[in-house]
Amino acid sequence: MERKVAIIGQAQTKHSEDIGMPRERMLFELVKGLFGQFGITRHDIDTFVLCSNDFQVGRTISNVFEDTPVGAYMKDETKVEADGVWAVTYATTRILSGIYDTALVVANSLGGSEFRPYLIMDYQLNPTYDRQLGFLNELSTAALQARSYMDKYGMTDAQLDMIAARLLRNAAKNPNALQAKADATPGYVAGSDYLYEPLRKLHCYPFTDGACALLLASAEKAKDLTDNPVWIAGMGDSIESYYVGERDLFRSRSTRLAAERAYKMAGISDPMGQIDVAEVSTKFAHQEPIICEALGLFEEGSGGEVADKGLSEIDGEMPVSPSGGGLGAYPFSAAGAICVAECFRQLTGSAGDAQVANAGAAVAHGQDGFCAQHNAVIVLSKEEG
Amino acid sequence: MAFEMGPETRQVQGTWDVTTYRYKIEGKGMKLLCDAMKEKKIRGIRCNECRTVYVPGPTFCRKCHIDIDEVVEVKDTGEVGTFAVLMADMRGNPVDTERVSAQIKLDGADTWLGGTIEGIDWHDVKIGMRVKAVWADNPEGKLSDIDHFEPA
Numbered sequence A: 001m002e003r004k005v006a007i008i009g010q011a012q013t014k015h016s017e018d019i020g021m022p023r024e025r026m027l028f029e030l031v032k033g034l035f036g037q038f039g040i041t042r043h044d045i046d047t048f049v050l051c052s053n054d055f056q057v058g059r060t061i062s063n064v065f066e067d068t069p070v071g072a073y074m075k076d077e078t079k080v081e082a083d084g085v086w087a088v089t090y091a092t093t094r095i096l097s098g099i100y101d102t103a104l105v106v107a108n109s110l111g112g113s114e115f116r117p118y119l120i121m122d123y124q125l126n127p128t129y130d131r132q133l134g135f136l137n138e139l140s141t142a143a144l145q146a147r148s149y150m151d152k153y154g155m156t157d158a159q160l161d162m163i164a165a166r167l168l169r170n171a172a173k174n175p176n177a178l179q180a181k182a183d184a185t186p187g188y189v190a191g192s193d194y195l196y197e198p199l200r201k202l203h204c205y206p207f208t209d210g211a212c213a214l215l216l217a218s219a220e221k222a223k224d225l226t227d228n229p230v231w232i233a234g235m236g237d238s239i240e241s242y243y244v245g246e247r248d249l250f251r252s253r254s255t256r257l258a259a260e261r262a263y264k265m266a267g268i269s270d271p272m273g274q275i276d277v278a279e280v281s282t283k284f285a286h287q288e289p290i291i292c293e294a295l296g297l298f299e300e301g302s303g304g305e306v307a308d309k310g311l312s313e314i315d316g317e318m319p320v321s322p323s324g325g326g327l328g329a330y331p332f333s334a335a336g337a338i339c340v341a342e343c344f345r346q347l348t349g350s351a352g353d354a355q356v357a358n359a360g361a362a363v364a365h366g367q368d369g370f371c372a373q374h375n376a377v378i379v380l381s382k383e384e385g
Numbered sequence B: 001m002a003f004e005m006g007p008e009t010r011q012v013q014g015t016w017d018v019t020t021y022r023y024k025i026e027g028k029g030m031k032l033l034c035d036a037m038k039e040k041k042i043r044g045i046r047c048n049e050c051r052t053v054y055v056p057g058p059t060f061c062r063k064c065h066i067d068i069d070e071v072v073e074v075k076d077t078g079e080v081g082t083f084a085v086l087m088a089d090m091r092g093n094p095v096d097t098e099r100v101s102a103q104i105k106l107d108g109a110d111t112w113l114g115g116t117i118e119g120i121d122w123h124d125v126k127i128g129m130r131v132k133a134v135w136a137d138n139p140e141g142k143l144s145d146i147d148h149f150e151p152a
Helices: A023-040 A084-096 A117-122 A138-153 A157-171 A186-190 A219-225 A253-266 A289-293 A303-309 A335-347 B028-038
Strands: A005-014 A047-053 A077-080 A102-110 A194-196 A208-218 A231-237 A277-279 A361-367 A374-381 B044-047 B070-074 B077-088 B094-106 B112-117 B130-135 B144-152
Touching: A005 A023, A005 A219, A005 A335, A023 A102, A023 A208, A047 B130, A084 A102, A084 A157, A084 A208, A084 A231, A084 A335, A084 A374, A102 A335, A117 A138, A138 A157, A138 A194, A138 A303, A157 A186, A157 A289, A157 A303, A186 A303, A208 A219, A208 A335, A231 A253, A231 A335, A253 A289, A253 A361, A253 A374, A277 A335, A289 A303, A303 B070, A303 B130, A335 A361, A335 A374, B028 B044, B077 B112, B077 B144
Parallel strands: A047 A077, A047 A102, A277 A361, B112 B144
Antiparallel strands: A005 A208, A005 A231, A102 A208, A231 A374, A361 A374, B044 B070, B077 B094, B077 B130, B094 B112, B130 B144
């Protein structure tokens, strides 16, 4: 990339089942808080990139209600539907174009209090076939994916529980997480009810109200505004066939391709050695090994062993989702932006109790669709490169 | 649901009643307005910085991007900002009696309030025309307490 783009700040809501205020107020306070960190106003933002989904907001062209609270009144504004990671990608390319020097990304949904995520996801099902069957929904397809991985690589239920327990413990170190338990054990997870076997309630993302804002800037502008920028070193994106029957559910080929693109751009040839921390959008515990393996962070099929050895713990060889990831909170649209924001916190040494020692390079992942059909990867670095 | 088989294309009936939503709305400015309407008055919120008066009042200024809460009363008189003559109902069916749907810039407000104009042939309605609110006899604190506007 000729021009360099940095993330210079992030803000998140305290994610909850019910944020207790209108979306407009939530966004206004979130963005004002972020501007306050830098003593800037909305007039310092060259382009606004929003991320929300019409079905989830329950109003078409959802961003028209979000523009004024985020400060985009009479400004350059655009919107992404899928997930906040794509909004970050879009904002980055807008700055790379040379036309803009600053961009504000704001992603949100009220999946805890305003709509039922599983019902909304049902409408992603193909109406002429999948929806007619009466036994497919987001959760049941995720359960098919879980079974596929577990059977292929011999991962046990107990190991799946270990992944979820680790994420819940990490979430307890994240002040913004919704679903958390400081002393979560595999037995605690195994004590939650089955929803669709092999998935139990505590293997799944909680219905979440929440939002995330990220401030991006060109190199010159970033250095004006902060001494602690985090650089976007690489980006990649890839999508699979819609139909789950046309995919290998035990692996994520699209994530692998997205990662290859991002790593190439970032000059990463050995992700295991060069990446210090990963924040991965896992809606369900079993998706963590599938995605991490596709990101090249662990060997294919090693999910059970990684869990047994604690390799992905905050102080492990390859810390994954120190924030608790999607099990801690999963506000649709914002989830991937939160992964980027959590990588930013890690690389700026501001991750508090979840801080990974000496984190210099991070990878953030976002997903959209059934069984993570669409995947995006962003590599972040403390080095300008 | 059964498939209807065509020679090349299959059609299947579907519905898209997505779900129900529990929308949260900012009620402050609307409550302020509705409470005022019980007294046949109209109140909005002014921005301390740019002095814009919004009716109904939001909780933050769109331009200055700051919290605002200064309550101001505006007049129930104003001028027509723009108007349209409704010759069909909201579903597009023709109606017998035309209605004038207008946006009124009330005296003291910087924004427009929607209302209908009666007591004048629609051919004679003009932008900039002075109008006055005609209130319901027993206002209940809802937007329909302004029954309509008429020429002033």
